[in-house]
Structures are given as structure tokens and as C-alpha cells.
Amino acid sequence: MALIQWKQIDSYLSGSKELTGSLAVSGALDLDGPFTVQGEDFINGIFVQTGSYYSTTNDIKVSGSFDLQLDGVEDYFAISINGEEQIKVNKEGVLEMKSQNTTPTAVSGGMFYSGSNEFFLGFNN
Numbered sequence: 001m002a003l004i005q006w007k008q009i010d011s012y013l014s015g016s017k018e019l020t021g022s023l024a025v026s027g028a029l030d031l032d033g034p035f036t037v038q039g040e041d042f043i044n045g046i047f048v049q050t051g052s053y054y055s056t057t058n059d060i061k062v063s064g065s066f067d068l069q070l071d072g073v074e075d076y077f078a079i080s081i082n083g084e085e086q087i088k089v090n091k092e093g094v095l096e097m098k099s100q101n102t103t104p105t106a107v108s109g110g111m112f113y114s115g116s117n118e119f120f121l122g123f124n125n
Contacts, residue, residue: 047054068077070091078088088096097113103120104112110122 099115101115106122108124
């Protein structure tokens with residue numbers, strides 16, 4: 001493969017023109033903003049912009065520290081199962097649990113909030 005200098009392809013990349021063919025990059029590639037793959041905007045190849053936020057259907061695993069910073073105005077942290085919100089940390093930092101109408105299977109170390117305004121803890125004898 002021949003080496004190509006940037007000035008040789010610069011005119012092909014200005015405006016809304018396209019560069020077609022194969023491109024092999026050896027070294028770092030820095031992108032300023034999202035890039036598009038088949039009509040979808042991606043951030044680091046994981047997230048897709050869906051309206052005013054970015055989302056993914058990929059599994060995400062974090063090793064190391066995880067710090068979620070919310071501005072405390074309208075933001076909150078929630079966990080939903082099958083589209084139904086189950087746990088939420090509201091804008092004041094209060095943990096809210098959705099009340100359960102049926103008793104779930106007991107799990108050692110588990111906790112649930114019932115529709116009768118009681119908390120239940122699971123443990124093994």
C-alpha cells in the first residue's frame with residue numbers, strides 16, 4: 001500500500017464530500033465529535049444519539065471506579081426492569097423503591113418494599 005500525504009486527500013474531505021474505498025490507520029485517530037456509520041451517529045462506537053440523549057443496547061461493564069454526577073436540578077438515577085422503574089435516586093439524593101404487590105423470591109442479602117408499606121430483608125438461616 002502506498003503512503004499518502006494528507007495534502008493529497010485534503011480536497012476530498014472538505015465540505016460534505018465523501019472518501020470511498022478502504023482506509024487503514026496505523027496509530028491514533030482522534031475524532032472531534034460523533035461519527036456516522038450507515039446513518040447512525042456513534043460516540044466511541046457504543047452510543048447512538050436518540051433525540052436529546054445518547055443510548056446503547058450493548059451490555060456495559062465497568063471495572064474500577066464508577067462516578068455518576070448529576071446536577072441536582074432535574075436529573076435522577078433510575079433502574080427499570082422491562083420498562084418499569086423499580087429503584088430511583090431522586091434529585092435530593094433519596095433512594096426510592098417501588099412498592100411490590102407480590103412477594104418476590106427470597107434472596108440472601110436482598111431487600112424489597114411491599115405495598116403494605118413494610119420493608120423485608122432476605123437472609124439464610
